Amino acid sequence: MLGARIAEGSSCEVYEWGGPDKIVKLFHADTPPHAVELEYGNNKAVWECGLPVARPYERVTWEGRDGIVFERIDGDTLVSRLFAKLHRQEAMDNELRLLADVLHRIHRTTHVGVVTDQKTNLKGIIGRPASLTTDEIAAIHDYIDRLPAKRQLCQGDANPNNLLLRDEDGQAVMIDWMHASLGNPAADVAEVCVMLEFAVLPPETPADAKQHFEKSREAACRLFIEEYCRLSGMTESEIRDWYIPLAARSIASGAIPEEQTARLAAMIRERLQTTKRDR
Known part of the structure; x- marks a missing residue:
């Protein structure tokens, strides 16, 4: 077979x-x-x-x-569609709006048989990556504990690589549900934002595509946040509060370039220090 x-x-x-x-x-x-x-x-x-x-x-x-x-779902991932349209800002905007819409649809779903607790699961995924110290990991765990807890369905791995667009009709299909949980939807949205803001493109990416991405990434992230907030009523501040743990999760995956890991680790340290001063 x-x-x-x-x-x-x-x-x-x-x-x-x-x-x-x-x-x-x-x-x-x-x-x-x-x-x-x-x-x-x-x-x-x-x-x-x-x-x-x-x-x-x-x-x-x-x-x-x-x-x-x-x-079987035949189609492109959202990431491949975005890369194919790096020079067509309007088309990129449409794809990002679609992702915001799919996530919002997931988050408002009720009576689903998912029982995993988001915060407990997130701490387990983060583990102990070598680029973060034991004290930093402890601080991240403490930070997660203080984030607002909710009990809404979250996809738990909202990487745009997990959104497929069917060849036959362009309909969106979300895959990879191992880390689905009940928790705060802001975490899913933050995961997408962290990728958009801190991604390091593969070395084989054409120079003009890299240049366009660097110029457009901030606007792309802004559009995605604004669209999700428009649909959900969530605030940008609620989303950005989840940057620290979702950046740590990305580092723990071991699937990102060293330069991206360094960027994320620097962001985590800066935000932990700011949080410590504000307490």
Whole structure:
């Protein structure tokens, strides 16, 4: 039933599965079974609520590896669409408005069977990255504890790479629900903002594209924040309050360039110092 490999992530590989309409997400052998079960359960819960997600079919095991069979979604990620439109500001604005709309739709969903606590999960993901000291990690945990707690559905991994746009109709589909939680929606929005403000483009990016991105990133982040605040009634200040833990989460992923890690670590230290003075 296993077909061609079509994608690879930090924790898994994605293959065709038994025909053109399904894929299987096969996790690496070091992924704990309970994490796979959690992603399956979360994805099933949000799909049953009618959210724009890939339909999950079943848990499987293939040659000793845990996997989840999903509906196949053919399309580009939002990140690839944004890069393709770096010289077309209006088109980029449309994509960012779409992301704000999808996140707002997720956040206002009720009666969903997701039970993970956002703050506890976020602390676990951050762990102890080498670029942050033990004292800094303790300060981040203390900072998280003091952030306003809510019990709304949050995607928990709102990286724009996890938003697919279907080839057939352009409809948005959000993938990767392992870290879905109940908490404060501002965290999801902050994750997108941290990426827009601090991203370091790959070295192979054409020079003119890099130049345009540097000129437009501030305006792009501003538009995204304003659109989400317009839809939700949230304030910009509520979103920016979550920059510290979401920057630490990005560092902990180990999937960003060293220069970006340095930028984020510097921002965290500066904001922790400001917070300490203000207390």
